[in-house]
Amino acid sequence: MTKNIPALISGSNSFCPGCGHGIIIRLIAEVLDEMGIKQQDAICALAVGCACLLNNTLKVDRLGCPHGRAGAGASGIKRCRPDKLVFTYQGDGDAISIGFSETVYAAQRNEKITAIIVNNGVFGMTGGQASPTTLIGQKTATTVNGRTAEFNGMPVDIMDHLRPVPSAAYLARGSVHDAKSILKTKQYIRRAFETQISGSGYSCVEILSPCPTNWHMDPVTAADRIASEVIAAYPLGEIKTGGAAS
Amino acid sequence: MKQLMKGNNALAEAAVRAGCRLFAGYPITPQSEILEYLSWRLPQAGGEFVQTESELAGINMIIGGAAAGQRVMTSSSGPGFSLKQEGISYLASIELPAVIVDVARFGIGLGDVTVGQGDYFQTTKGGGHGGYFIPVYAPSSIQENADFVVKAFETAEKYRTPVIVLSDASIGQMCGSVELPEQQYPKRDRFDWALGADGDRPPMGRKMTDRMYTDFAYEEYVPHICSRYNEMKENEQLWEEVQAEDAEVLLVSYGISSRICKEAVKIGRSLGLKLGLIRPMTVWPFPVKAFRKYNGKVKGYLAVEMIPIPQMIEDVYLAAHGAAPVYAMPTGREIASSEDIIENVKAILNGTKEVY
Amino acid sequence: MTKEFVFAGFGGQGVLTAGMILAYSGAAKNLDVTWIPSYGSEMRGGTANCTVKLGDEEVASPFPKAPDVLIAMNEPALLKFMPIVKPGGSIIINSSIVKTVPEPAGVKVYSVPANDIAADCKNERSANLCALGAAIAAAGDLLTLEDVEKGLCGYLAKIKNNESNIAVLKAGYRAVSESA
Numbered sequence: 001m002t003k004n005i006p007a008l009i010s011g012s013n014s015f016c017p018g019c020g021h022g023i024i025i026r027l028i029a030e031v032l033d034e035m036g037i038k039q040q041d042a043i044c045a046l047a048v049g050c051a052c053l054l055n056n057t058l059k060v061d062r063l064g065c066p067h068g069r070a071g072a073g074a075s076g077i078k079r080c081r082p083d084k085l086v087f088t089y090q091g092d093g094d095a096i097s098i099g100f101s102e103t104v105y106a107a108q109r110n111e112k113i114t115a116i117i118v119n120n121g122v123f124g125m126t127g128g129q130a131s132p133t134t135l136i137g138q139k140t141a142t143t144v145n146g147r148t149a150e151f152n153g154m155p156v157d158i159m160d161h162l163r164p165v166p167s168a169a170y171l172a173r174g175s176v177h178d179a180k181s182i183l184k185t186k187q188y189i190r191r192a193f194e195t196q197i198s199g200s201g202y203s204c205v206e207i208l209s210p211c212p213t214n215w216h217m218d219p220v221t222a223a224d225r226i227a228s229e230v231i232a233a234y235p236l237g238e239i240k241t242g243g244a245a246s
Numbered sequence: 247m248k249q250l251m252k253g254n255n256a257l258a259e260a261a262v263r264a265g266c267r268l269f270a271g272y273p274i275t276p277q278s279e280i281l282e283y284l285s286w287r288l289p290q291a292g293g294e295f296v297q298t299e300s301e302l303a304g305i306n307m308i309i310g311g312a313a314a315g316q317r318v319m320t321s322s323s324g325p326g327f328s329l330k331q332e333g334i335s336y337l338a339s340i341e342l343p344a345v346i347v348d349v350a351r352f353g354i355g356l357g358d359v360t361v362g363q364g365d366y367f368q369t370t371k372g373g374g375h376g377g378y379f380i381p382v383y384a385p386s387s388i389q390e391n392a393d394f395v396v397k398a399f400e401t402a403e404k405y406r407t408p409v410i411v412l413s414d415a416s417i418g419q420m421c422g423s424v425e426l427p428e429q430q431y432p433k434r435d436r437f438d439w440a441l442g443a444d445g446d447r448p449p450m451g452r453k454m455t456d457r458m459y460t461d462f463a464y465e466e467y468v469p470h471i472c473s474r475y476n477e478m479k480e481n482e483q484l485w486e487e488v489q490a491e492d493a494e495v496l497l498v499s500y501g502i503s504s505r506i507c508k509e510a511v512k513i514g515r516s517l518g519l520k521l522g523l524i525r526p527m528t529v530w531p532f533p534v535k536a537f538r539k540y541n542g543k544v545k546g547y548l549a550v551e552m553i554p555i556p557q558m559i560e561d562v563y564l565a566a567h568g569a570a571p572v573y574a575m576p577t578g579r580e581i582a583s584s585e586d587i588i589e590n591v592k593a594i595l596n597g598t599k600e601v602y
Numbered sequence: 603m604t605k606e607f608v609f610a611g612f613g614g615q616g617v618l619t620a621g622m623i624l625a626y627s628g629a630a631k632n633l634d635v636t637w638i639p640s641y642g643s644e645m646r647g648g649t650a651n652c653t654v655k656l657g658d659e660e661v662a663s664p665f666p667k668a669p670d671v672l673i674a675m676n677e678p679a680l681l682k683f684m685p686i687v688k689p690g691g692s693i694i695i696n697s698s699i700v701k702t703v704p705e706p707a708g709v710k711v712y713s714v715p716a717n718d719i720a721a722d723c724k725n726e727r728s729a730n731l732c733a734l735g736a737a738i739a740a741a742g743d744l745l746t747l748e749d750v751e752k753g754l755c756g757y758l759a760k761i762k763n764n765e766s767n768i769a770v771l772k773a774g775y776r777a778v779s780e781s782a
Contacts, residue, residue: 010450039451043441045310046455055453061441063313064455066336069306072270072298076310076318079268079294081442102306105299250622250629250637388636420664421622421637423629508662581665 006033008042013057018219020176020209021050024118025057025089027176027186031193032060032085042085045074045113047094050124054089068099071106074113085193087114092133093123096158100132103158107202110167114192115204117158119234120211128214132156135233140214159239162204169201171240175208177226181236188238200243208234248423253391254279256424257321257347257413260392262291264399265432266345267316270296270307274326275359276415277349281321301326305333305346312342312408313454315440317399317432321347323415324357327365328373334408335374339456343402343409345395350414350501352552352579361415361502362579366557369410370530379475381482382410382530384500388422390527396427405478406439412529416502416581478531485533486525489515493522495591496540498562499550500526503582507550510587521591532561541569546594549602550575550582559602574602604634604657605741608666608683609733611675611696613650616730620673621652623734627745627753628656636664649678656744671741673733675716676700684709692740694733694778712736714777720770728770735774747775 005011006029015021032042042060046052048067055062065073070088078086088095095103095117106113122140123129129142133155137146147155162168170192174185185207192203208230210222217225251259258280261269269284271277281297288295294311298304304320311318322330327348337344348369352362367373369382381401383394391413398409438445441452457467488511490496499507504525514521524536524547537547547566549559556576563572575582575590593599607624609617618639625637634657640650653666668688674680675696687693689708697703698717705711714736716729725731731754738750754771755764 039447040442040444043314052455055455056450059449059451061447061452062454063310063441064340064453065309066306066332069302069309069333072303072306073310073313075296076268076270076307076312077314077441078310079296079307080311080314080316080318084442101299102303105303108299109296248629248632248635250626250635416638416664419639421625421635422661422664423625423633423635506663506665508660509667512662584663584667 006030008032008039008059010057010059014053015050016213018210018212018222019050020120020207021053021118022057023176023182024116024185024207024209025054027182027189028116029058031186031190035190035193037085042087043077043081045070045077045086045088047088047090049091049094051089051091051094051118068094068097069102070094071099071102071115075106075109075111078111078113082112085196087116087193089116090118091124092117092119092121093131096132096156104161104165107162107165107168107204111202112196112199113202114196116189117204117206118209119206120209121230122211122214124211124214128211133234135229155233157234158206163239165202167201168204168240169243170195170203172238173206173208173234173236175226175231175236177208177210177223184236191241195243206234208236248425250421251388251424252279252419252421253388253413254349254418255283256388256426257391257395257411257418258283258287260395260427261319261345262287262293263427263429264396265317265430266293266319266399268294268296268308268311268318269320270298270304271320271322272298272301272304272326274323276351276418277321277323277347279418280347280349301329302333305330308344309333309336309340309342312337312344313340313441315437315443316434319345319347321349323349324351325355327368331368331374334380335376335378336456337408338378338380339376340454341406341457342454343399343406345398345402345409345411347411347413349418350412352415359415361552361581363414363501363503363552364557365412366529366551366553369412370532370561379478379530380408380410381478381528382412384412384527384529385417386501386504386525387417388420388424391417392424392426401482405474407478412501414501482528483531483533483535484527485536486527487536488523488525490522490524490540492520493540494520494545495548495594496544497521497523497548497550497587498526498558499523500529500558503550503552503577506582506584507587510584513584514588514591517588519588519591519595529558532565534565537565537567541567544570546571546573548573548575548587548590548594550577550587552577552581554578563602571601573599603743604655604659604661605671605744606667606669606688607654607671607673607737607741608651608669609654609673610649610651610679610683615650615675617650617673617675618652620730620734621654623754623757624656624737624745624750625654626757627750630753630756631745631749633658633744634661636661638664649682651679651683658744671737673737674700675729675733680704694736694740696729696733698729710740712740712778712781714774716774719773719777723766723770723773725766725770728767731767731770732774732777735771736778739775739778747772
């Protein structure tokens, strides 16, 4: 068995063992390779948080945006370089907490960008505090007795907010906890990029991803937790296809 | 050929003519005409106009456009300008050229929509976090509203820095004669550092990030920052002098207040008073070179600003370098009056005005 | 040389427009020009005014200081600005509305029944243009009647036929030039 490394990925990354980010970035690189998109033809607007470690991994032009603002940063890039594939790479804290407005308004304004949102249910880089997507009952550094609806509000499903937006042309939620989901997620990323290139509207792929470090689990248990708990709250699949409503 | 234009409109038209490719902003009085004008004019000229959901989205969209190497601008006032500060700090850190317009209004918090000069510290001392400086042009006329926008784009690209145009409510809202600049057509791929632009790339692709965060080049960081800001400080000071050569008292004033100072110089001279004016056209870098010529010669500097508690006076104090006394004339919420200025000058000359 | 004009009256009397036409005409003649409406706390209340400054040199302050010409379309406007009119300057008083005409020392006063003149020209809403014409005659320098005629047509370019407006402007001009 030979080990193929996609052209746009560097040999190493600095993510924790068992983290899903490495898999997801590799999927992006494979999709870019397969679509024949070259280094100079893709631009990534990067989040603050663990997602920013894409900087050392994916070999495309990239902009480090202020926390939460990748949706706006990507929009600015795309409007100045409509000839390029422009996508964000963000965590749930970045895209759904502080950047909720920028995420939803990029869709609302029909920005021809793709948002890739990695949802691991915690603020990873700052030490595992609760995020908007933390599940009810989940213990984090800021929900030490577990999240409750009464104290913390219900978890936020970003797709609930993007689905009704007419100019959201392609929405899907994938996961990287097992091989089958990984292959499906790759397909979603490709369809999202194709949606952008076709000019039919905004696209977003949310990807459930394990964070063994901050979930205080070994990698296998973390992956199992997605299957057994997380998917129930955030069901997988294509949520919207077929282009923007006219 | 001159024409009559509203200050905000002249500024907006000059941005179009400078080749501004993207404007992203949010309505707030007294800058909204910039937004309104560009909403139809920029698309007509092939650019992109976006009314964003907030000032935050506006400044961050500008970061994206700047990273793509295009001429980009946003504008705001008062609380909206405060919201842009994080993004301005990022622009300074990533070293991206962009123009940010502050049509200053009066007061703290919501304040009021009328003219004021209370944004001096915020614009000149690094309104965002981390200790940056960026060039700040302070127009005092409709003509300069237009000219300084063009200049701001040029300086921004020369140093790869954000640049502020610090206009104000009266210059933005009044009408005046202006000769508009020539239309420029900046090439899209003219910077080899820009994201997506043609040209060779490092193996990892082009990266625009905060200067510290991912490079860990700590040894280079401090000397780099120092040389960068020292170069701007040395090269970019701009000022106007009015009858300064033989003046006993030099007024120091920028923006709208400086125009009343000009009137006061005229009236004062007709009364036999030897007064003149130094008008900073860049408030950062502050034109210390102008003061070096007069330190030790004048009997005092009188800082005239439209604000309750003076701000610019601190730069005047530093520029005077202990070689001339500095006097304050904050005019609160009122436009300065020539009579008051002349009374202050007389008081300086007869020794009855308190040194700041 | 710079010339300062203050146009003042009720809201709706067209004082801002009259000032704007003057400023427009000045810019078209390559003069340095400022036009500024009432500002600050003045903006509240029923009166409207604007200050126009024209210069073949740089105009310093755009704010009202010592007008060469005050155009007072009503009594409050007259009372408010009369004290600051420059010695040797002029006041155009809309005598269709202001019934008591003062005689301040060192200032020329022209009573111009602007509303009546406009009505005579069958252009009743153009009293402001009549007053503008009178102001040009009183100011004397920097701009001629022809300059302002051109400016009027340029500023009001949307109105295809400005003949009637120009007739009122000229009538106002004559009201001052022929009164000497």
